[in-house]
Amino acid sequence: MAPQKILVLGVGNVLLKDEGLGVHLVRRLEAAYDFSENVRLMDGGTLGLRLLDPIAQADHVIVIDAVQRGADPGTVQKMSADDLSKKVTFKNSIHQLDLVETLAYAEVLGQRPTCVIVGMEPLDIEPWGITLTPPVAANMKELEVLVLEEIQKAGGSWRLKAHAPQPFGEATDYVFGDSCGNHRD
């Protein structure tokens, strides 16, 4: 049987500081690791409902995002999609259509993958800034390790690239690379 298809989806608005942490991390993973064939990384940004197609094509989705639950800024969080309720201010409702709704659509289509959400409590998600705040930047490495563990648990594998860039430091600016993610369907 073919290994299950894993989608690692970083979402958020990179113009709102910590709100973009999921995107920052996915870009970091793209730059630093080679993944097994069944793993797809995606900078989901603020694409909203346009994420429905890649989500519905996956068997398992690992979402990386800022999660506001009132913990200390930088606290790494993990939950299953079923834990999500409207009580959790997922994305602070900034996106035009949030992930919870997109997952609901996938369910209606009968194509909802299993889903885990990992992220961090943000410190600042006010406009404007493409840099993560210090407590969040400081814990990006921890979040990276957690995501890699989740990928492995789901049946994916990876290798550190020979010339992998340095891990996150304190001042993490959003980087535009040559490859802008794979979100063409």
Added chain:
Amino acid sequence: MAERIVVDPITRIEGHLRIEVEVANGKVTNAWSSSTLFRGLEIILKGRDPRDAWLFTQRACGVCTYVHGLASVRCVDDAVGVTVPDNARLIRNLLMGAQFLHDHIVHFYHLHALDWVDVVSALQADPVKASKIANDVSPAPKSGPSDFKAVQARLKKFVDSGQLGLFANGYWGHPAYKLPPEVNLIAAAHYLEALRQQARTARMHAVFGAKNPHLQSLVVGGVTCAADLNPDRVSEFLYLWKETMDFVNNVYIPDLLAVAGFYKDWGSIGGTTNFLAYGEFPQSAKEPESLFFPRGAIFKRNLGKVDAVDPAKITEHVKHSWYEGDGALNPAQGETKPMFTKLDTADRYSWMKAPRYNGEPMEVGPLARVLVAYGKGHEPTKKAVDGVLKHLGIPVEALFSTLGRTAARAIETKIIGEAMEGWIMQLVENLKKGDTKTFEPYEMPESAQGMGLNDVPRGALGHWIEIKGKKIANYQLVVPSTWNLGPRCAANKPGPVEEALIGTPVADPKRPVEILRTVHSFDPCIACGVHVIDPQSNQVYKFKVV
């Protein structure tokens, strides 16, 4: 004996361009370019409020609509003496950049590619080999053997049904097609992929312009999309831009290099002599000093000497056009007086006037911009051009050609796209500082003159206005297509496309794909059908071209 071929209309979107050539011994020996549609916007604008001009002028076209809107507001900005706020300048640049990305992708794939790509040959391709070739040059998605097999199956269904649809009646199997079947298959797959991408790229205009075509957010003195300067909308623009650049870097540029590699002989066909660029993308209120793409003129292909541009040296001739008189006027004093209609290549044969700079015909557009920037040592352009020349193993002289024109278009797409990132971030920085100003008030003067010089996907675009009693007394547009596709001038010098066609090989007059290659490389933005007339037998060959 010389044979005459008429291709009318020639292009793939809008009609009304007629090309007539004389062929002897398998080569074009003379050419005439005629525009068979009268525009008349100048006449419509007389007596109107100058603030409304941009809404009329962007109706000059249904494809590059924004560019005429922008040329017009800049022209009236100039006349009323207003300097637009920084944010307005950035938004206008971003919308113009989006226009370039959209336009050039559409041109390369949907208006030009089938002059070089034989879609029917793609049916013979081995999808596994095609996948390997594609993966060797680019990390583009959808390039596995099964992807190419699926595209091939779709193409085959088209062909077997006898209904080629948009690929009907091409010159398939013509000996001038040089690509191996696998490369034809890759290009055909990307032709389809580009259809999807261009629709998404066009959405960038919707973010800050409300709609595409015919944007709504310009105004003399700035822009009106103030409410859209919020994180959601800016981020949406950013994502559409990123997605487009992904396509440019992973699909468009690799395809250009792959296809060009098989057509290096076109590096010595279809060239012209003189080049004019107005420059574009102001980086501050100072023009032309701050323009990202510089303004300049090159004569006799001398890249070592780029002249400054003096707008007073621009004239429009009508001796071979269907207008009253036979003089030449600067557009600031220009006239539009339609008079004749009889097509006679020895006398008057076009609705286009013949613009000249210092009396010379000038090619405008991607090649002119790239050459002027290259000649002036513009760093990103030098790097990109040298990279492409090295990759293809061709000398710098090969730029003066149909191949050079097509390559220049791809090169500037990447350069402009990359520059847009900086403009988005400048906008973010301004907003961060609390600078949300998008409009500068002004007073409409009793009388004034203004000029707006833009460089747009197809080339140098100028609008000129004269205001009297707060109304438009005179308005003239000198558009890229008139520079490139205009007729002979009072001194009987051929226009650029007429010049470029001379020497073009024509293997089979009934299937003049070589003529299409050179004419389409100028992006004439017209057409869907071709008629070829054989004057000996007076037989008319009709071809539908895609």
